[in-house]
Amino acid sequence: MAVPWMKRSTNRRRKPAALIFVRALSQSARRGYLEFGALKVPCALGRAGVKALKREGDSATPRGEFKLSYLLYRQGRPRPRSAIRLKPIRRDDGWCDCPGDRNYNRPVSLPYPASAEHLWRRDGLYDVVVVLDYNIVPRVRNRGSAIFMHIARKNFEPTEGCVALRDNDLRRLVSRLPRNSKIAIRL
Incomplete structure (x- = not known):
């Protein structure tokens, strides 16, 4: 017979999430830097800077702490190495950005009757x-949709609200992250 105080706990705790920090150069800054361990790289932010109260179409990057849900990659291009769950992007993949639609801020198949962003892009x-x-x-x-971490344009032009890194920096980052990682976007 086991003694109650000697029982092994059946509550398994998850490892603490790895935390990526994104810091804007100022509240209205369109650029900042991303830090994860020894990795510190420049990043592009939303055209309207970083805001605590984001709205659909305001071109701001939301301030806060968010989980990294999953990683999408375009088939036919180098597949990223990552512990984060991977999903391939198909030609008909989109993301609904219409606040009045029942699939607002969700992946959808294109063509879609409401407004939706194409995930299969020519610009990479x-x-x-x-x-x-x-x-x-x-x-x-109306709180904002399609907030991603993706590849930056040349010269780190501002995004519509996402965090964007150079291709090599993004691939290096995702290869180092554990599955339960989070990103903290701050000023």
């Missing part, structure tokens, strides 16, 4: 995409 910005859990559960209409 979405060859590697980390989906952040911003406004996913609970989903609030």
